[in-house]
Amino acid sequence: MTEFEKAERLKKLPPYLFKEIDRKKAEVKARGVDVIDLGVGDPDIPTPPHIIQALKTAVDNPAHHRYPSYSGMTAFREAVAQWYEERFGVELDPNTEFVSLIGSKEGIAHFPLAFVNPGDMVLVPTPAYPVYHIATIFAGGESFFMPLLSKNRFLPDLTAIPDDVADRAKILFINYPNNPTSAVADPSFFREIVTFAEKHGIIVCHDAAYTEIAFDGYRPPSFLEVDGAREVGLEFHSLSKTYNMTGWRIGFAVGNSRAIGALGAIKSNIDSGVFEAVQKAGMAALRGDQSCVREMTEVYRQRRDLMVDGLVRTGFEVESPRATFYLWVRVPPGYTSTRLATRLLEEAGLVVTPGNGFGDPGEGYFRIALTQTRKRLAEAIDRLKKIDI
């Protein structure tokens, strides 16, 4: 077969650190072990029935079978604007401050194409959702990594960014509630970000995928709630985690109209929008009864409490998160993240994600996703107790 030379951008992709774990997982499964997968951040709870019904009805209507509008149906844009107003007190212009996305991953991955030229800097948190860095590479940019450390409550230290780097930076990515650390940010942190972005002329991209999964009365804020945010940035949002719709592919970006317009210009040359029937389902989700969100959050809260308690009793160090369905657990002394993850898989049939897979400062941690039933989580704890860590 002809050897096709791959583009530089593919050659620059960071090594896939989960390769070894994936291989071991397949090997352990092939041995017939009942593997409990605490690795993937994909909800096990089904999409609520009223949302499914809205899709079914919409699919039967031929009006929805044609190309959708690039920026999203008017009614979907209005549903998002109303949801933002009710949930965050943020008023949006649905015509200029909104673009629909085929899941927030798609928008995040395309955004740097709109603003980054080869050699430009992008400020990227680490450990983090890998797409911020990869999107930067694909646009020909260079990531300046901002470590998220426990001593800073997993917020980036803006004072550690050299002025010349900040001046060369086009975009700054942040994500709260955070994957993988489950840290949260308050509006005063967002205000610091706005001041920093104004000073250096940087566009802020806030990834808000997990704002609706929060516990104990905590309500995560929107970046757009703080004064001046809309002048410097935008927020990526998703229906994936809020309504258990990861497979449906629907999200949106809202905020700075010029940034939104530029993202829309990239997208209109690459994709053709979100299937209208899926947008109708999205409207049913956003405009419908929100008790499904409360019920889902309660399920995750119970799982969180069971798992945190079990881990602490087994000798692990972990903070009980205020948001997200992730636990960011300290690796016990004497282990690396990968060695611990390998041991848990081989000896207990448990899949966890080694923290270094999200970036070097994630070394010393592993991530657990609470996307298994309480019964399975209890079984995971029992297995943990049996091995001598």
Ligand SMILES: Cc1ncc(COP(=O)(O)O)c(C=O)c1O
């Ligand atoms: C932090 C973060 N952002 C964005 C996404 C992408 O979500 P989606 O593309 O399904 O909207 C994920 C998915 O796991 C995530 O963890």
